[in-house]
Amino acid sequence: MVDPAKQELPPELEARIAALENSAPAADFDAASWIWMVLLGVVLPLLLLAAGWWA
């Protein structure tokens, strides 16, 4: 029996989704990404704010 959700999708889109579902789940941010985000999005702004306040 065919999944009803698959029936409404264009064939090309269905193929893409199937390919993504059948492959290993992609990761979002790895450890290095988190480190950079914390450094550039949290630590750096705090340093900039401190420098600006006492400038």
Add this chain to the structure above:
Amino acid sequence: MTTGENRQADESGWPLLPNERTWGAARLTVTLATTAAATWCYLIGESVAGYLSFVRGGLALAAGCMIGMLLVLLAAGPACIRFGIDSVAATKPQFGSRGWVLPAALQAVSIIGWNSLLIIFFAKSAVQLSVALGFLQPGAHSTVLVPSLTVLACAIIFTALRRGATGVSLVSNILVAHVFIGLWMLYLLVSRRWPELIAAQPVSASPNRLWNYTTGIELGIGATLSWWPYIGAMIRMAPNGRTVVLPVMLGMAAPVPLLSLIGLAGALVLKSSDPTQWLRIVGGPAYAIISLTFVTAANFGTTTAGIYASAIGLRNFSVLQRCSWTTLLALTIAPVAVVGIFIPELFFAKFGNFLALIGVAFAPLCGIQIVDYFVLRRGRIDIRAIYTNQARQPYYFWRGINPAAIVAVGAGCATYIALLNPLSYDSAAAYPYLTASLPAATAAGLVYFLSSLAVIRAGRGGYR
């Protein structure tokens, strides 16, 4: 996948497969930097100059931009990076298989608004450049030339974007030089007017030192939150999070405060944030021509990326899924062209109010997406459910809408407006300690979390 299929995906808004996501860090950085650097930087700098001095304003703005960019990356980034989808598609797990129309409308209105503004800037700058180069007589009739140049710019953008994201990258590779021209202009002003720059005081500063500082931060956060509509269409072209983080944080967030310093410095010292005016004062006609070239190029690159992001976002509407890329591009560019042709001066005069109102919604949107992905779903996204709209599908919620997200957006916007009126800048007592965007994002995230507990209990939303 063949090249033809790659292009079809590139122009469809469908999820991109790993082998199609070929942009490396350098290519993404160039594209994002070219997208970020535009005339709005002067406007942001000019706004900050009302409240803060050069050094303090620059630091507050830079901090705000980095914070805002982090929020946008954490909100839209994970789903876009994992599945190669755009910002609007990434909202379907939160807003529902029909409720995503709300963020889609925000995206369309924001991008069309900004692009209209930038195209008008582009046309005005091109007229000034033509006069400076001697192609036009001084006093040339801009009421005719601006609309004509708007049409020309739209035609060029249309032609470039017929190649999809490759067209965006191509335009960016050509125009990225303007970022360095901008930095040179900044160096010029700082090196020649440093004593005046350091001594210059903001004209609209509040007696409350903290209020002024917080407003500088808030302007930075607000500026980068407005990148939410753009970011998904760009980062989905890169293969993974590691490739994306540095280009976004450095390529997209950093140029904004750096180039905003041009407007900040100009507004403080020469009382004009427009470098095409003050570079003539500082360096004569030759420098004015360079700055006009910069402004023209900057706005053109940003508009190209914006039109592409908007077109990909519109693909999520089922009625537009099957129309040709050429038709979709025409539909996306048409409102920009109409504004530029028929009401350029009116739009130019009213843009601030318009963008201030639109910007209020992006902080709550980010708060909702962050809580949904990292707290409630813990990274579990059903890519099939994003592209289906059937009652049994996880993101159908109730009639395709997740009421938790709608309530949370309302709570976030109300929080923002209660803390800071984006039009009058009247503020609550807590604003100097909190900013407005961060509490708005937090309130929206909290309300979304609490409301979603009821959604989960009802067995809706595909939460596991």
